[in-house]
Amino acid sequence: MSVQAVMFDLDGVLVDTEPVWEEVRRGFVADHGGRWLPDTQDRLMGMSTEEWAAYLATDLVEGLTAEEVAYEVVDRMSRRYAEDLPLMPGAVEAVRRLAEHYPLGLNSSSPRALIDLVLGRLGVDGLFRATVSTEEVDRGKPEPDGYLAAAARADVPPTECVAIEDSSNGLRSAYAAGMRVIAVPHPRYPPAADALALASYVAEDLNAVTADLVVKVGAAPRPDA
Structure with missing residues (x-):
């Protein structure tokens, strides 16, 4: 892929x-x-x-x-x-690094007002081709609706996307949309084992998520559900 x-x-x-x-x-x-x-x-x-x-x-x-x-x-x-807006380690750098190689999308369970507020404060709002709040689709995570909408707005097939997720429901949502998934588990809220098994790669943090890793994940078969 x-x-x-x-x-x-x-x-x-x-x-x-x-x-x-x-x-x-x-x-x-x-x-x-x-x-x-x-x-x-x-x-x-x-x-x-x-x-x-x-x-x-x-x-x-x-x-x-x-x-x-x-x-x-x-x-x-x-x-x-x-x-206060607490950042995950390497967040802004990861967005800027991957934006040099790929169009970016975002699918969040946050309401639209908070998505726009956060991306604006981070100074990366202009780097995303498509952003979706689950307010704007019929079903939230773990259903695939948000990721399917983000892919459609970015004008790319969902099966040709790699998603970066942390939670059980997020991993399930991206996988159900047909995407390959890189898991970056939150240390306080680790995903369930069955959800983590849907990830093609588990990264310790965003510093490990590089364009080379995305290529590697895209070339690998998706895990079986």
């Missing part, structure tokens, strides 16, 4: 915001007298805004609509991003 584009995830790959999302949503649930369940964080990773807002409104808190949940949580996240 000749690689025609590289697709990035955002949270947990370029910015270390999964802990921020967890802290903010935990705080929101606590402030509204709700309960945080043992599997809540795992369930939330990869959900679209509509999906996680509905989950919080239905299962974790009472007396709020999904729309009210989404508005308040995203507002809290925006204010946190304005204070």
Whole structure:
């Protein structure tokens, strides 16, 4: 396979915001007298805004609509991003390095407003040919909708893309879209073993993700699901 584009995830790959999302949503649930369940964080990773807002409104808190949940949580996240935007090691360098060789796309479970805010603050928004929020597709991760939309917007076949992901649902989503996947597992939120097995390569961090590695991954057969 000749690689025609590289697709990035955002949270947990370029910015270390999964802990921020967890802290903010935990705080929101606590402030509204709700309960945080043992599997809540795992369930939330990869959900679209509509999906996680509905989950919080239905299962974790009472007396709020999904729309009210989404508005308040995203507002809290925006204010946190304005204070501090924690980068994953080598994030900006990896984007710039791969942009020299491939068109770039991005598929994120974050809402559009936060995607644009983050990429703008990182100074790399102009390097992406296509960006997709799972708000803009029917189904969030682990379904393939977001990656399929990103490939379509970048005008490349999804089977000729390499995706860079960290989470279980993200790995499953990119694989289901027909892409080869480089896993960069988050140390605090490691993916499940069965999801990690879908990756063609597991990198320690973004510094290991080079154009040569992308070529190597593109030339290798995809792992069996």
